[in-house]
Amino acid sequence: MSERVRDFGKYGARGVKGHEAVARQLDALAGYFTTPVTSRRGLLARLHYLTRSDHARQAARAAGLTVTDRTLKAWLDGKRRPSQRNVERVEVAYRTVRRQNVARYLLRRLNAEGRGTRVEIHPLNQSQVPRPRQRVVEFRSLNVRQWDALVRAWTDADDAALDDAWVEKIVDLGSQWGQYEYVTNVGFAA
Template sequence: MPYRSLESGKYGMRASALAPWRHGRAAGRLDEPADGVASPVDTERGLAAHLRYLTASGAGYEAMDTAGIAVTPRTLAAWPAEDRTPSRANLRRIDAAYRDLRRRNVVRSLIRRLNNGGRGTRVELHPHDQSGVRDQHRRAGVAGHRSVNVRRWDAIVRTWAAGDERALDEEWTDEVLADLGSDWGGYEYATGVGFAA
């Protein structure tokens, strides 16, 4: 494979303001099917749902501990009952703990859905925006969006769940971009990534 771009903004290349993704971060779109609770944590309903999910298992308590939530069981019980309100910092920690636990809990089902019985899932990639790049500096061979059928999602989903962006970047390159051939570098920074999970 060709070398990777180290300076994404050099010569005026830019990713979309809506999706300035390095290719591996594009797999962060997996957050959408993994989200679970629709209500934000700073609403009564959202807080209750987040805490119900977190307090239903030992893994949830571990996730809260890892996120830095250090409160007494009495305080934890008082939050959803609205006897006390968590600080903004604790709301952020509750949300982080919830997302961490939710990611770990949906790994198997996401892998099964995306692998699709060996048929895989089609991914549509839109290249970086070269409209501000002078002709002599434009990357050749980047015509428009490309579609790739990804058959092996196991490593991508597991590194996404672990929150390891560097490993996710490697897996995305190996499992998705490698199928684009020699012009994969034009899709290293994506303005859009779409797939149905």
């Protein structure tokens, strides 16, 4: 696409890619545990979440947590502590399984039986850009009716697909959609 931003930040503009802001908002709606995984309480909460059923255990294994059941039991009982690498695997597996578990719920809420969800797009920060180079970019809102591609890409943690799905949605803003490829924030609720 010829309208995509190629050299973002050259003159001092600040922001994030729109799809990253969408992923951040979806993560907030997913309701992850706030206690860090590095604390005992946070680790136990994640391990209980990942081992509460056979389905959860299979999903955790598919997400990369490939330790034995005996090792998991020792971690849960406090007889052993996982290595730093395994703590990171627990966190990745937890986030992956949590995304898969809440995806259907979020999709149903965001699609709202075809009515969609209003998305507020806050433009990039141009406070550091010299005055002659600043663009007129304003706050915009958009009603997104089909969230399937966005939620699927977020669930799969596929940045490229999420970026493509986001750009497909903001094209509805009209001829200046490229100004909203980078934003300070994207807000919506489910």
